Amino acid sequence: LAQPVTPELLVSPSSQDGDLGSEGPEDRGNWTGRLDFLLSCIGYCVGLGNVWRFPYRAYTNGGGAFLVPYFIMLAICGIPIFFMELSLGQFSSLGPLAVWKISPLFKGVGMGTILIVSLVAIYYNMIIAYVLFYLFASLTSDLPWQHCGNWWNTDLCLDHHVIKAGNTTFPVNITNTVSPSEEYWSRYVLHIQGSSGIGDPGRIRWNLCLCLLLSWTIVYLCILKGVKSSGKVVYFTATFPYLILVMLLIRGVTLEGAWKGIRFYLTPQFDHLLSSKVWIEAALQIFYSLGVGFGGLLTFASYNTFHQNIYRDTFIVTLGNAITSILAGFAIFSVLGYMSQELGVPVNQVAKAGPGLAFVVYPQAMTMLPLSPFWSFLFFFMLLTLGLDSQFAFMETIVTAVTDEFPYYLRPKKASFSAVICIALFLMGLILTTEGGMYWLVLLDDYSAGFGLMVVVITTCLVVTRVYGMKRFCRDIHMMLGFKPGPYFRACWMVLSPATMMALLVYNIIKYQPSEYGSYRFPAWAEVLGILMGVLSCLMIPLGMVVAVLQEEGTLWERVQQASQPAMDWGPSLEENRTGMYVASLAGSQSPKPLMVHMRKYGGITSYENTAIEVDREMEEEEEE
Numbered sequence: 001l002a003q004p005v006t007p008e009l010l011v012s013p014s015s016q017d018g019d020l021g022s023e024g025p026e027d028r029g030n031w032t033g034r035l036d037f038l039l040s041c042i043g044y045c046v047g048l049g050n051v052w053r054f055p056y057r058a059y060t061n062g063g064g065a066f067l068v069p070y071f072i073m074l075a076i077c078g079i080p081i082f083f084m085e086l087s088l089g090q091f092s093s094l095g096p097l098a099v100w101k102i103s104p105l106f107k108g109v110g111m112g113t114i115l116i117v118s119l120v121a122i123y124y125n126m127i128i129a130y131v132l133f134y135l136f137a138s139l140t141s142d143l144p145w146q147h148c149g150n151w152w153n154t155d156l157c158l159d160h161h162v163i164k165a166g167n168t169t170f171p172v173n174i175t176n177t178v179s180p181s182e183e184y185w186s187r188y189v190l191h192i193q194g195s196s197g198i199g200d201p202g203r204i205r206w207n208l209c210l211c212l213l214l215s216w217t218i219v220y221l222c223i224l225k226g227v228k229s230s231g232k233v234v235y236f237t238a239t240f241p242y243l244i245l246v247m248l249l250i251r252g253v254t255l256e257g258a259w260k261g262i263r264f265y266l267t268p269q270f271d272h273l274l275s276s277k278v279w280i281e282a283a284l285q286i287f288y289s290l291g292v293g294f295g296g297l298l299t300f301a302s303y304n305t306f307h308q309n310i311y312r313d314t315f316i317v318t319l320g321n322a323i324t325s326i327l328a329g330f331a332i333f334s335v336l337g338y339m340s341q342e343l344g345v346p347v348n349q350v351a352k353a354g355p356g357l358a359f360v361v362y363p364q365a366m367t368m369l370p371l372s373p374f375w376s377f378l379f380f381f382m383l384l385t386l387g388l389d390s391q392f393a394f395m396e397t398i399v400t401a402v403t404d405e406f407p408y409y410l411r412p413k414k415a416s417f418s419a420v421i422c423i424a425l426f427l428m429g430l431i432l433t434t435e436g437g438m439y440w441l442v443l444l445d446d447y448s449a450g451f452g453l454m455v456v457v458i459t460t461c462l463v464v465t466r467v468y469g470m471k472r473f474c475r476d477i478h479m480m481l482g483f484k485p486g487p488y489f490r491a492c493w494m495v496l497s498p499a500t501m502m503a504l505l506v507y508n509i510i511k512y513q514p515s516e517y518g519s520y521r522f523p524a525w526a527e528v529l530g531i532l533m534g535v536l537s538c539l540m541i542p543l544g545m546v547v548a549v550l551q552e553e554g555t556l557w558e559r560v561q562q563a564s565q566p567a568m569d570w571g572p573s574l575e576e577n578r579t580g581m582y583v584a585s586l587a588g589s590q591s592p593k594p595l596m597v598h599m600r601k602y603g604g605i606t607s608y609e610n611t612a613i614e615v616d617r618e619m620e621e622e623e624e625e
Helices: 036-045 048-052 054-060 063-092 098-102 104-137 160-165 180-189 206-223 227-237 240-253 258-266 270-274 276-290 296-302 310-343 355-367 372-405 407-433 437-447 451-481 487-510 524-550 556-564 594-602 607-624
Strands: none
Touching (some): 036 310, 048 310, 054 258, 063 098, 063 270, 063 296, 063 310, 063 451, 063 487, 098 104, 098 451, 104 206, 104 355, 104 407, 104 437, 104 451, 104 556, 206 227, 227 372, 240 372, 258 310, 276 451, 276 487, 296 372, 407 437, 451 487, 451 524, 451 607
């Protein structure tokens, strides 16, 4: 008798002759090195916010006392949600859209995530373009923002070198003056005087446009082959910033007046802990710093092998991220202390957050140091490497999400598809290169990942614990890692994390403040546009529900129930990892007993097979009850 021939599409990866060491969906790709995943996660989480947001947030919210709510919020909100995202990605080997096979009714959450990430990717790369601009500007013997007297300077410009050289007994009134670095940033780099506001973008600044094109080209070349190429680039981009940070830290603390700044940064003001604002600020810092809800963590974990120890990785990345933020605070505030002594003003007058710190205050401080172009180049090179690996994650998230939805069409053409996305986002970002581009960047920064992102994370948390079921989710993790999450994780997932994030959401809505840039107030139509950006990502959830319900049959309630159940092919992507309820639920499954596949492959029973047998026995006992 002739042997029945199995069509190629139905052959599961495990039954094909392939590399025995590979344990992931072969056509999708996997990390090629052991540290690729860990370094990618560190690179993704440790970004620009660690340098320009955390130190400022700490000093305005009680100095050293801020670390108390910071670490409490890390334990309640950060670590549990981080672990949940990694578990979902690794268990299913699916991107942020396809992962909603866990409950197709909520696929709109994935659509909302992609919308948020796309908006963030547009303006985040513009910040990288500014960094490139300053990086090239530092390649001189004399920094261009060192002195007044250039064509872009005004009469208000006051050079600190002049103050130092002058008679120190004569007090100089510097209240109505502007530093050369501030005029260089606003009048030369941005050329913001060419725009009257957000509704009048003015002309495109071609030097900024070319920097944006360069930053998109760098990002594309690094994600060209997916995680195989970006996984190698992060060996440099995730580790090199630490080297520069340590150099800046050593240089900073050896400066005169450095301790003035560090004392200002760390002096604990415990009375601040009674204010709800401080706790909210701590939670917000954790939320944005770890990058939960953006889909990047889920995407990276989806390229892991099934039994990768993400429990250990969670603690390494989250605690490493927190320590980096604190270290960066020392590097920043030691230099600000020196600067305040040089200018003879209090530290709080020179301290700023966000782009103001990176492109005005710190460059100004650099001009006061010997070998200023060298330190300036190092600082901006650190910002470049910090920004790039976060941008890789955003792009990988978008590309993976869409290719996992249409694997037969898009996976073979992943490089071309990545190019199309990069070009589209570059064209959308062109408005940011105009003279009024900064207003648009502030609007995107304030609204694209605000309450919409919180709604996405809260919904994910509630769906996994309430709709899919906590018991089922813990069983999946047991099957994957060989142990169940402890009571700490279960308590956070069930109650503490969603409750904290809901409090954050309510606080954000109550304390809503219109956007502003310096003294410029945004018009009402711009506010409405910003709010719509946030609302649109939330509207994806009900829209996804309508689509899911229409695809089912029966009465409305039956349809809702069917759509909220996991899809037939939900579960581990490889057949040998599918045990218990996941056995033979793959299309064209060849083996009713994955355990046999495992024994054939590994020549015996490993600890994970024992776990699989345990999980199966536990489920049988439950069914008998």
